[in-house]
Amino acid sequence: MMDETKMTDELIMAYADGQLPDAEARKVERAALADPALQEKIRLFTDTAQQLKAAAAELPPVPDSLAQKISSILEKDAEKPDHVEQDNVVQLPQRRWANQWPAALAASITLAIGVAAGAALGPFGGPQTEPPFGLAALADPEIAVTLSGAASGSSSVLGSGATLNVIASFVDADNTLCREFDYEAANGPSIVSVACRVNDTWRPKIAIAASHDQAGTFAPASSLEALETWLSTSGFGDALDPATEKQRLADVD
Amino acid sequence: MPDCFHTALTEKLPNLRRFALSLCRSAHVADDLVQITVERALVARKSFDPASRIEFWLFRILRNAWIDMVRKQKVRGQELDIHEAPDLGGEDSHRGETRLMVATVLAAVDQLPLEQREVVVLVCFEELSYAEAADILNIPKGTIMSRLSRARTAIASKTGIK
Numbered sequence: 480m481m482d483e484t485k486m487t488d489e490l491i492m493a494y495a496d497g498q499l500p501d502a503e504a505r506k507v508e509r510a511a512l513a514d515p516a517l518q519e520k521i522r523l524f525t526d527t528a529q530q531l532k533a534a535a536a537e538l539p540p541v542p543d544s545l546a547q548k549i550s551s552i553l554e555k556d557a558e559k560p561d562h563v564e565q566d567n568v569v570q571l572p573q574r575r576w577a578n579q580w581p582a583a584l585a586a587s588i589t590l591a592i593g594v595a596a597g598a599a600l601g602p603f604g605g606p607q608t609e610p611p612f613g614l615a616a617l618a619d620p621e622i623a624v625t626l627s628g629a630a631s632g633s634s635s636v637l638g639s640g641a642t643l644n645v646i647a648s649f650v651d652a653d654n655t656l657c658r659e660f661d662y663e664a665a666n667g668p669s670i671v672s673v674a675c676r677v678n679d680t681w682r683p684k685i686a687i688a689a690s691h692d693q694a695g696t697f698a699p700a701s702s703l704e705a706l707e708t709w710l711s712t713s714g715f716g717d718a719l720d721p722a723t724e725k726q727r728l729a730d731v732d
Numbered sequence: 733m734p735d736c737f738h739t740a741l742t743e744k745l746p747n748l749r750r751f752a753l754s755l756c757r758s759a760h761v762a763d764d765l766v767q768i769t770v771e772r773a774l775v776a777r778k779s780f781d782p783a784s785r786i787e788f789w790l791f792r793i794l795r796n797a798w799i800d801m802v803r804k805q806k807v808r809g810q811e812l813d814i815h816e817a818p819d820l821g822g823e824d825s826h827r828g829e830t831r832l833m834v835a836t837v838l839a840a841v842d843q844l845p846l847e848q849r850e851v852v853v854l855v856c857f858e859e860l861s862y863a864e865a866a867d868i869l870n871i872p873k874g875t876i877m878s879r880l881s882r883a884r885t886a887i888a889s890k891t892g893i894k
Contacts, residue, residue: 489877492884496855498862527884530891531856533830534837538746539753545763549745549770553738556774 486510486517495524617662617670623681626658626674627731631724640665648724651675652714656727657684671706676731685709737777740786741770747858751791754853755798755846765801769794787858792868795850833891840890841883848883851876 486507493499494507511517621637626645629635634644646659657675664670672686687706719727748769752762772793773780780789841852854865855876862880866873 488881488885489874492881493862493877496862523888524881524884527888528856530833530837531841531852531887532859534834534841535857535859537834539750541745541749541766542759542763545749545766546745548763548767549742552767552770552774553735553741557735557738 486514486520488520491517491520492524495521496528617672617683617686619662622660622662622674626660626681628728630721630728631658631718646671647718648727649715649718650727651716656731657715673706673710684713737780741773741790744787744790745770747787748790748794750857751794751850751853752798754841754849755795756801757842761801765794765797768797768801772797788860788864788868791854791858791860795868836891837887840887843890844883844886848879848886851879852883852887855880 490499490503491507494504499507507517507521511521619637619639619641621639622643625635625637625643629643629645631645631647634642636642642663644661644663646661648656648658651657655675655677657673658681659671659673662670662672670686672683674681674683676682685706745766748766749762752765752769753759756762756765769790773790776793780786841849844852850869851865854860854868855862860868862873862876866876869876
């Protein structure tokens, strides 16, 4: 049976650009077998595509005057009070301390269990209260000890068999030292938490339960986004550098 | 804390400016268009779907800004200042043999009529699909294809690709 498809320039170009569905692409190929003129047309479109692509690699530079104008517009925008609420571009890979997150953790956050401002960690300060619902894991007294001494990036195995990874240190708007950490119980969920040093006690400000699902596959990271949102709206500065952190920890003891 | 949206905008400035240049062929009008685009993008940022490609969204804003600008100029009875030398490729791109070919191709693009030029920039420079370009330019996909094939044929004859 004769192939009745008319080989228009548009069709040939779409073939050369890889924008034809398979069935139609096969028709063009079949027709081209016996048609040197068609072959040449295909070459014209593939060649121009390549030439244009090569030309496109060299973007004209943005003039300094424009770059400066735009950056001052963006600076003004960043100063707007409702700026954070406007942000609908949450990109986890660009998170401030993204490179400090244990890889397994990023894959495993499943449930936020909320802010626990009233609870104290471990044996320091005040009467030991019952751990609030959902925060039993944070009752491990060694958490507070480790938070007072371990450098960020370090990983400690506690007496309970749990692992405590200290992620970062930073100060809040009141210059209170806070530490973000990940507590992995020997069996059971991991907790990501931020605790701040208030009245000689480490107090968790937020805790998010994380668990590895049984298949070991990636769970939605929306809870990590919740943590990110909380961090970005809570007035914390950037993560402290190792020297500053060491200094602040020395004051804790 | 760096704002991802701001970062994405800043990264796309060269692409926005190239598209703007292809529309208006005037460096200073192009700069105005890019600035308007950034300002409108900031105002409309809530309408941006983070799951989609930001350049796609930005190109549409820029093209609408261009249409507005042309309309306003017509109303005022003024002509846009398009007398500056158009420069789609930048000053430094004209050296060496490959550079020469690049310059030839860019010059050929520059001589295309506006309706073909904008399609070439979106599809061949920015690597959008025909359908995406049709969406930005608000014309049928078939029109994109006919304009683009005519443009490519013209470029081929100008650059000796044949």
